[in-house]
Amino acid sequence: MENFLLEKIINKKLLSHECNDVIPNGLQIEGEKTIKKIVTGVTACQDLLDQALSYNANAIIVHHGYFWKKESRYIHNMKRKRLKTILSNNINLYSWHLPLDIHPKIGNNAQIAKKLNICIKGYILPYLFWGILEKNINAFDFAKKIEKKYKKKPIHIYENAPLSISRVAWCSGKGQNFIEQAYNFGVDAFLTGEISEETMHFAKELGIHFFSIGHHATEKDGIKSLGIWLNKKYNLDVTFIDIYNPA
Known part of the structure; x- marks a missing residue:
């Protein structure tokens, strides 16, 4: 090509x-x-x-x-x-x-939903998705599910948050600054890639579950999906290389 x-x-x-x-x-x-x-x-x-x-x-x-x-x-x-x-x-x-973050099928945020069985309901912002889980789940069980799917333990801030979660907002990569928008929209939990020093205080004082999975971890499935699409649709020779990055 x-x-x-x-x-x-x-x-x-x-x-x-x-x-x-x-x-x-x-x-x-x-x-x-x-x-x-x-x-x-x-x-x-x-x-x-x-x-x-x-x-x-x-x-x-x-x-x-x-x-x-x-x-x-x-x-x-x-x-x-x-x-x-x-x-x-x-x-x-x-x-x-950004086009690879927000695409509704192969984008990073769509892949997060697919991996964690979240039904996408809409957008709080163009790059801030929200949805519901298949059923209410204990927040600590959800953390274990994240760890299993991403093969890394997430940072989980939960003080003052209700134990059960069903409504979730998420943003791949560097989305920690959207925690207030997620809370104001009315979700039980917010997950993203990165965490900042102030994020812990926001989550604790707002009473919302916050999960940090890692910037790299939340943004490798979109590029992988793009490669799979190119291979299937155009028969192109595509290889995904995962350069280790714990951040």
Whole structure:
């Protein structure tokens, strides 16, 4: 497949034109014209680039790419090495950020719902989903379910919160600042990737269950699903590489 055609079909699938993002979505760095082998991953870190080379990939698709709005404009040190690796090996680098968070089928938040058996009911914000569990569940049993599904123990803040939960809000990645919106909407629990110092106090004083699963953990299933879709629909050679990140 031609590199700009790949960008076009993914933009169409993810409705990228509808997102006002802090990063350019699509083909960020142009490489070889014909796509032969694709590697996907969460972040375009040096480890992912190096492993992509070992797979002889000439295209990399990530959730966290480059050229963020507040990113330094200087190409020094780490950034220089990354760009040199990509350009000297004629690799295409693609990135989809918010479009891959909010897509209703293959997006990160949709995958969280699928993994934890949450029935999506709607959106509090475009990237803040809410839904209901199949049945009321003890919050500590829900924490165990998260641990089983994500293979890591979540940070669980629960002081002053009711024991049983049924209505849940969630946001993949760095969503901890939406805890008040989730509470005001009227949910029993809020889960996201990251936690900040003040999050504990918010959860405790509001009386809401808060679960932090990890930024990386909540954002790897969307990019995996995108790769599966590309393989099934267009018969493209796609390999997901999970670079370990406990954060």
